[in-house]
Amino acid sequence: MSLRMPVPDKATIARRGEIVAKLQKIAGSNAVIADEDGRRTFETDGLNAYRAMPLVVVLPQTTDEVAAILRYCHGEGIKVVARGAGTSLCGGALPLEDAVVVGVSRMNKVLELDYDNRFARVETGITNLAISNAVAAEGFFYAPDPSSQLACTLAGNLAMNSGGAHCLKYGVTTNNVLGMKVVLMDGEILEIGGPHLDAEGYDLLGLMVGSEGQFGLITEATVRIIKAAEGARPMMIGFPSSEAAGQCVSAIIASGIIPVAIEFMDKPAIEVCESFAKAGYPMDAEALLIVEVEGSEEEINDLLARIAAIAEPFAPTTVQISSGPAQSAKIWKGRKSAFGAIGRISDYYCMDGTIPLSQLPLVLRRIGEICGSHGLKVANIFHAGDGNLHPLILYEANDPQQAERAERAGAEILTLCVEVGGCLTGEHGVGIEKRDLMTTQFSQVDLVLQMRIKTVFDPDWLLNPGKVFPLEMLSGTGLPDAA
Amino acid sequence: MLAPFVEKQLPVEILGSGSKTKIGRPMQTAGAITTASMHGIWMYEPTELVMSAHAGTPLAQIEAELAANNQMLAFEPSDIGPACGGRRGTQTIGSVFATNSSGSRRITVGAARDHLLGIEAVSGRAELFRSGGRVMKNVTGVDLCRGVSGSWGTLAVLTEVTFKVLPAPEKTVTLVYRGLPDDIGVELMCAAMRLPYEVSGTAHLPQSIAARLETAVLAEHGESITALRLENFEKSVDYRSNAMRAALKVYGEPIMIGSTASFEFWGELRRLSVLPYNEQTCLWRISTAPLKGPKVVAAIRRHMPVEVYYDWSGGLIWVEVPASADAGASDIRRAVAVHGGHATLIRAAASVRSSVEVFQPQSPLAERIIRGLKTTFDPLRLLNPGRMYANH
Numbered sequence: 001m002s003l004r005m006p007v008p009d010k011a012t013i014a015r016r017g018e019i020v021a022k023l024q025k026i027a028g029s030n031a032v033i034a035d036e037d038g039r040r041t042f043e044t045d046g047l048n049a050y051r052a053m054p055l056v057v058v059l060p061q062t063t064d065e066v067a068a069i070l071r072y073c074h075g076e077g078i079k080v081v082a083r084g085a086g087t088s089l090c091g092g093a094l095p096l097e098d099a100v101v102v103g104v105s106r107m108n109k110v111l112e113l114d115y116d117n118r119f120a121r122v123e124t125g126i127t128n129l130a131i132s133n134a135v136a137a138e139g140f141f142y143a144p145d146p147s148s149q150l151a152c153t154l155a156g157n158l159a160m161n162s163g164g165a166h167c168l169k170y171g172v173t174t175n176n177v178l179g180m181k182v183v184l185m186d187g188e189i190l191e192i193g194g195p196h197l198d199a200e201g202y203d204l205l206g207l208m209v210g211s212e213g214q215f216g217l218i219t220e221a222t223v224r225i226i227k228a229a230e231g232a233r234p235m236m237i238g239f240p241s242s243e244a245a246g247q248c249v250s251a252i253i254a255s256g257i258i259p260v261a262i263e264f265m266d267k268p269a270i271e272v273c274e275s276f277a278k279a280g281y282p283m284d285a286e287a288l289l290i291v292e293v294e295g296s297e298e299e300i301n302d303l304l305a306r307i308a309a310i311a312e313p314f315a316p317t318t319v320q321i322s323s324g325p326a327q328s329a330k331i332w333k334g335r336k337s338a339f340g341a342i343g344r345i346s347d348y349y350c351m352d353g354t355i356p357l358s359q360l361p362l363v364l365r366r367i368g369e370i371c372g373s374h375g376l377k378v379a380n381i382f383h384a385g386d387g388n389l390h391p392l393i394l395y396e397a398n399d400p401q402q403a404e405r406a407e408r409a410g411a412e413i414l415t416l417c418v419e420v421g422g423c424l425t426g427e428h429g430v431g432i433e434k435r436d437l438m439t440t441q442f443s444q445v446d447l448v449l450q451m452r453i454k455t456v457f458d459p460d461w462l463l464n465p466g467k468v469f470p471l472e473m474l475s476g477t478g479l480p481d482a483a
Numbered sequence: 484m485l486a487p488f489v490e491k492q493l494p495v496e497i498l499g500s501g502s503k504t505k506i507g508r509p510m511q512t513a514g515a516i517t518t519a520s521m522h523g524i525w526m527y528e529p530t531e532l533v534m535s536a537h538a539g540t541p542l543a544q545i546e547a548e549l550a551a552n553n554q555m556l557a558f559e560p561s562d563i564g565p566a567c568g569g570r571r572g573t574q575t576i577g578s579v580f581a582t583n584s585s586g587s588r589r590i591t592v593g594a595a596r597d598h599l600l601g602i603e604a605v606s607g608r609a610e611l612f613r614s615g616g617r618v619m620k621n622v623t624g625v626d627l628c629r630g631v632s633g634s635w636g637t638l639a640v641l642t643e644v645t646f647k648v649l650p651a652p653e654k655t656v657t658l659v660y661r662g663l664p665d666d667i668g669v670e671l672m673c674a675a676m677r678l679p680y681e682v683s684g685t686a687h688l689p690q691s692i693a694a695r696l697e698t699a700v701l702a703e704h705g706e707s708i709t710a711l712r713l714e715n716f717e718k719s720v721d722y723r724s725n726a727m728r729a730a731l732k733v734y735g736e737p738i739m740i741g742s743t744a745s746f747e748f749w750g751e752l753r754r755l756s757v758l759p760y761n762e763q764t765c766l767w768r769i770s771t772a773p774l775k776g777p778k779v780v781a782a783i784r785r786h787m788p789v790e791v792y793y794d795w796s797g798g799l800i801w802v803e804v805p806a807s808a809d810a811g812a813s814d815i816r817r818a819v820a821v822h823g824g825h826a827t828l829i830r831a832a833a834s835v836r837s838s839v840e841v842f843q844p845q846s847p848l849a850e851r852i853i854r855g856l857k858t859t860f861d862p863l864r865l866l867n868p869g870r871m872y873a874n875h
Contacts, residue, residue: 116673117772117798139679161622172620174629175597190848195772196824197798198583198594200842201871202638202853206596206629210622230679250530256553256650256716296726299719354618357531386619387531426620434623441623446612449859450625456855468624 002407003050003091003432006466006474008098012078016055019078019100023058026068031106033057042083042101046148047091047433049403054081054095059103063181063189063219066102070217071187073100079462080185082213084125084156087148089350090431092160092212092467099465104155107219110134119178119195121222124155128162131223140225143170146427147336158218161210163427165261165335166292168385170226172427174209179222182208182215185458195222207453212429213464215457229294232260234331235304237311238285238318242266245287246360248314249384252291255310257303263290263335264382266364269342269392272379276341277334280327282318289384290335338381339392347397348379349406353417354388354426363420367391370412374405388426389417415440430468438470447473451480484516485640485865489609494868497636499539499575502564503582507635507870508841509833518577521642524548526617533600533617535645538577545576549648557649558595559586559753566755566766567830577641583633586753587684587712590676590795592649596632601645604631606638607861617645630856636867637875638860652714655745656724657684658737659701660709665689666777668709669797671734673773675711676796678730680723684712684749685796688757692792695757698748700740711737712745755801757792764790764803765810765831771824773797782818787811806832812839819843842871
């Protein structure tokens with residue numbers, strides 16, 4: 001694979017023993033992983049084509065420990081890479097050979113649940129799903145639901161502003177966070193927001209969410225919890241073409257219905273997911289929509305009937321309403337395990353661009369052409385309601401040439417997304433993967449402004465360096481040339 | 484537009500229509516620039532739920548265009564200018580986002596900034612920059628849309644905004660409970676939010692404030708009112724309003740008002756009609772956790788007479804207090820410090836606004852970040868200098 005990383009600082013690497021000893025003193029020896037086998041577990045994330053052995057890994061248990069670690073690293077000029085569960089698909093948590101990895105996975109407690117005021121205060125090492133599970137008995141849930149929700153941590157969700165299938169109605173992470181406790185690189189602890197809404201003043205919360213571990217390390221968060229609807233049920237609509245499916249999505253939204261989710265799969269994706277989940281997906285369809293609505297039984301029936309009527313002019317090959325909870329679970333299992341299912345038949349490179357919905361037919365055709373021109377196959381999965389595409393480019397990881405071609409095809413697809421009015425990443429983040437494409441979406445002025453904001457939070461650029469901003473705008477050490 | 488000011492290093496006031504000029508700390512500027520000449524909707528895709536407009540476009544024009552397509556700005560921007568002596572109904576879409584102005588529906592759909600998808604703006608360096616885009620999901624780079632929204636023109640001048648729109652509801656019903664004291668009214672609102680019916684507005688108006696309503700059907704009762712709004716397809720609203728009445732029957736039998744009267748009532752709250760401009764009083768906006776609302780008010784009431792009403796199921800409190808040298812700031816801020824949240828002085832004489840902190844004072848660390856952000860966007864301190872914080 002072809003992305004460069006900043007040149008590691010040999011002097012820091014040479015001091016490894018001393019750094020390990022100091023971290024053991026701060027966080028206890030149980031919290032520090034210094035042996036080679038242990039560190040190897042952390043050498044990559046969800047973008048596993050890239051690997052780097054971390055200098056040392058530390059898993060603190062309190063905000064004060066995190067503060068002490070960062071204060072020490074700041075004083076010594078040592079870089080830090082924050083890590084949740086390491087599920088980032090864009091290399092956001094990729095370690096650096098000269099950086100300490102600070103993982104929050106042991107900070108996973110629920111600190112406070114308040115149903116009247118509708119918030120949960122948690123440590124950010126908690127998994128996304130564990131938040132919803134903690135409030136499920138009272139009929140509440142935490143809305144953003146990335147496909148990796150069983151494993152991914154809230155810390156990672158906050159860093160990447162993660163979304164998910166159900167964000168069409170309930171918004172992404174940034175729309176569901178009320179407050180946080182952040183450790184800045186100098187060890188100072190910044191508290192932002194709380195159980196109340198919309199503190200006046202600059203939106204520091206909004207700047208922190210999506211800052212990809214480059215502004216601070218978030219150790220606690222207050223998130224909005226929502227009362228679940230009385231029920232929810234999906235329906236499946238198969239279409240003879242992707243164009244028809246895309247037009248149907250527009251028609252549903254034009255009718256005034258905002259379903260909880262509208263998911264799109266093309267034929268290759270349908271075939272793989274069906275063989276994995278046996279969800280009853282229509283095998284004769286070129287494209288499939290999974291549309292879910294919420295409410296009482298009567299409301300659900302009413303909305304699904306409306307949607308079926310809206311779909312009729314687009315000549316659907318299948319219109320099937322879920323028969324009950326068992327089938328609903330299967331339908332979603334197929335969709336949510338799509339990445340795993342495709343992973344069983346091939347290595348794949350998961351892309352994440354967003355486009356205006358009207359461009360869907362053009363973009364799907366071009367994706368097919370782009371992958372074809374590189375001799376690769378592709379399956380498309382798509383949060384259709386909000387235009388968030390996930391083309392999965394299939395390739396053979398052991399063939400360096402294919403890997404290279406997959407990466408090139410991916411870059412061409414993301415550039416296409418920007419050209420048609422969309423953006424490079426809808427929910428995965430920039431990380432290293434899209435770092436060098438940032439200039440296709442932003443001007444020099446835009447990027448310099450963003451880099452200056454990063455400097456406000458982390459003046460020495462010690463937090464998660466080498467990510468997000470194009471390397472050519474940085475010096476060899478990962479610091480901005482202008483700094 | 485900004486370049487001459489930046490070149491000569493002259494501080495400048497940033498205006499849309501100028502309806503909110505009496506909010507914030509008074510400023511010393513060499514001149515003003517307005518975005519009012521930059522108007523017009525230049526992109527509207529109803530099926531993609533997205534619209535782009537030049538920042539000076541009147542909000543009224545945008546809402547009319549949306550209404551013609553059965554859509555709306557779901558965050559229900561409030562018009563707080565009139566409560567401070569500004570002209571009603573004149574605000575621009577740029578100012579709505581620059582002040583992060585959100586109304587009653589905020590509790591379910593999010594704030595103004597949650598609907599802002601993309602911006603084009605000019606910084607205090609006289610540099611044009613863009614952030615975000617026109618698509619619903621976008622996590623590319625630092626989220627400057629949120630950074631700029633709510634900065635009251637102190638970081639950058641918005642020139643274009645792209646935002647999310649949503650379908651307008653087919654039917655609206657408001658359940659109005661009468662005669663509840665503040666704490667029970669807030670308890671009712673919180674109980675309603677715990678039901679699975681997507682209540683899209685909850686407000687409690689004590690008797691003296693309810694008496695100021697122009698919506699005749701509600702003003703005439705002479706009692707406090709606690710209002711719960713349901714919006715959806717007709718069938719849903721009918722079903723949910725019945726289910727809610729049953730679930731909340733311990734709070735009494737509500738009167739039900741339909742779409743037209745509901746629109747009138749919630750419209751009054753949007754423009755703060757119950758807290759009209761009055762130089763004898765000062766107006767505060769306090770945000771706290773919903774159940775803390777009545778406690779904050781009780782704590783303030785120990786020190787001064789107050790008129791209040793509660794929105795956001797008790798979490799947003801509009802507090803009217805007698806005019807005084809510090810507008811009650813020290814007692815109000817102490818009450819908020821005890822219970823959590825923040826307080827903003829919305830209406831007071833200029834002399835008061837220049838002597839007390841108008842926006843919630845920040846911790847030294849947050850202050851350091853805020854100062855850094857101001858310096859990043861506007862190193863010469865030219866844009867609305869001192870409007871939010873005395874030192875920047």
